[in-house]
Amino acid sequence: MHYILHLSALHFYSFVFTEIHSALRGAPFVVEEAKRVLDASPEALARGVRLGMRIAEARTLVKDCAIVERSEEALRPYKEAWLDVCAEFADVIEPDSDDRAYLDLSAQPDPYLTARELRLALHDRTSMAFRGGMSSAKWLSRVVCEVAGHRFGSAEWVEECKTATLAPRDFVASLPVSLLTPLAPSTRERLRFLGYRTAGQVADLPQEVLREQFGEEAPLIRLCALGKGSAPVRALYPPRSVFARVSFDSPVEAEGGLLGAIRDLAEELGRKLTDSEQQGQRLNLRIEVESGAPEVRKRSFAKPLRDTRSVECALQAILRERPQAPIVAMSARLPALQPARRTQSDFRYLSIPSERREVEPALHTIREQYGAKSVVHASDLSFPRRVKLLKLWRDATGWN
Numbered sequence: 541m542h543y544i545l546h547l548s549a550l551h552f553y554s555f556v557f558t559e560i561h562s563a564l565r566g567a568p569f570v571v572e573e574a575k576r577v578l579d580a581s582p583e584a585l586a587r588g589v590r591l592g593m594r595i596a597e598a599r600t601l602v603k604d605c606a607i608v609e610r611s612e613e614a615l616r617p618y619k620e621a622w623l624d625v626c627a628e629f630a631d632v633i634e635p636d637s638d639d640r641a642y643l644d645l646s647a648q649p650d651p652y653l654t655a656r657e658l659r660l661a662l663h664d665r666t667s668m669a670f671r672g673g674m675s676s677a678k679w680l681s682r683v684v685c686e687v688a689g690h691r692f693g694s695a696e697w698v699e700e701c702k703t704a705t706l707a708p709r710d711f712v713a714s715l716p717v718s719l720l721t722p723l724a725p726s727t728r729e730r731l732r733f734l735g736y737r738t739a740g741q742v743a744d745l746p747q748e749v750l751r752e753q754f755g756e757e758a759p760l761i762r763l764c765a766l767g768k769g770s771a772p773v774r775a776l777y778p779p780r781s782v783f784a785r786v787s788f789d790s791p792v793e794a795e796g797g798l799l800g801a802i803r804d805l806a807e808e809l810g811r812k813l814t815d816s817e818q819q820g821q822r823l824n825l826r827i828e829v830e831s832g833a834p835e836v837r838k839r840s841f842a843k844p845l846r847d848t849r850s851v852e853c854a855l856q857a858i859l860r861e862r863p864q865a866p867i868v869a870m871s872a873r874l875p876a877l878q879p880a881r882r883t884q885s886d887f888r889y890l891s892i893p894s895e896r897r898e899v900e901p902a903l904h905t906i907r908e909q910y911g912a913k914s915v916v917h918a919s920d921l922s923f924p925r926r927v928k929l930l931k932l933w934r935d936a937t938g939w940n
Contacts, residue, residue, distance in 0.1 A: 569607070630643040
C-alpha cells in the first residue's frame with residue numbers, strides 16, 4: 541500500500557514577496573507570470589482579482605494594484621526552506637511547482653501522524669500555511685488536497701484520507717468527472733456530454749461500453765473512476781542525495797539493536813553511493829523516538845563518504861551521544877553529492893572472495909593480452925632497498 545501526500549503552500553508567492561518587500565504588506569498587489577495573475581495579496585483578492593486573470597483586467601479592477609514579476613532567484617531560498625523540512629519526514633519527494641510537492645510516506649509507521657507532525661513543523665519553521673491530501677494514487681492525493689485540504693491535520697481530514705487511500709472508489713464516486721485529472725480535458729468533456737457527471741456513474745459502466753465509446757482510453761478511464769493510479773513519486777529533492785531508513789518492530793534501547801541499525805543504514809547508503817559513483821561530506825540523521833518529537837542531527841566531515849565503511853564510521857560519530865528515549869526508526873540522508881574520485885584503493889575489495897570471483901575473469905584477460913605481470917597487487921611490488929629505507933625514515937620522523 542502506498543501513502544502519497546500532496547502538499548500545497550497557500551499563497552506562497554504573495555507570502556514570499558511580502559517577506560522580501562515590507563512595503564507590500566497590507567497593500568493590493570499581484571504576482572505576474574506570462575501576463576497573467578499567478579498569485580495575489582488578500583487585499584487584491586478582496587477587490588475582485590482572481591488567479592489566472594489577465595494583468596490588464598487586474599489593473600482595471602484595482603487601479604492602485606502593484607505588479608510584481610515572478611523571480612526564480614527570489615523564490616528559490618523559500619522553496620528550498622519548506623522542502624528541506626519535508627526532507628526530514630519523507631525519503632521520496634517530487635516537487636510539482638514552487639508551492640506544491642508530492643511526498644511518499646509509505647515507509648512511515650503511521651503516515652497520517654507523520655503528515656500532521658509535518659504540518660506543524662512547516663508552520664513553526666517557515667510561518668507558511670499548507671493544505672494537504674493523502675491517497676494511494678498520486679493524482680488522487682492532489683484531488684483530496686483540493687477538496688479536503690482546508691482541514692489538513694484534523695481528525696476529519698484523517699478519516700477522509702483513509703477513505704481515499706483504503707476505499708478510493710467510495711471517495712471518488714460523488715466527484716465530478718472534471719476532477720479525473722489523469723484524463724485529457726477532451727475526454728472529460730466528452731464524458732459530460734454523454735451524460736456521465738460523476739466518477740461513480742463512469743465506474744458503473746460495463747467495460748465493453750467504455751471500450752466502444754473511447755477505444756484505447758477505456759482502461760485508463762475505468763482506473764480513474766475507481767480512484768486508482770500507478771504513477772510513482774519520483775525522488776527529485778533534495779537533488780544529488782541518497783537516503784536510507786530503518787524501522788523497528790518494537791522500540792530499541794539495547795546497544796546491539798542500535799549497532800545493527802547503523803550497519804543496515806551504512807550498507808544501503810554505501811551501496812547507493814557506489815552504484816551512482818558519488819560521494820558526500822554532509823550527513824543528516826533523523827531519530828524517531830517512542831515518545832516526543834523526532835531528533836535531527838547534522839554533521840559535516842573533512843573526508844568524503846563514498847562507501848559502506850566510511851558511512852558507518854560517520855554514523856558512529858554522529859551517534860556517539862546515544863539518544864535517551866527508545867528508538868522506533870532512524871533515517872539518514874547524504875545531500876549535495878559530488879562525483880566520486882576513483883582511486884586504486886578500491887582494489888582492497890579483491891580480498892573479499894565474492895568480489896574476487898567477479899574481477900578474476902577480467903584480470904585473466906588482461907594478463908593473457910599483456911603478460912602475467914601486467915596487473916599485480918601492491919603488496920607484490922618490489923622496491924629498491926634505498927626507497928624502502930627512505931619510507932621507513934619518513935614514517936618514523938615525519939620528514940618529507
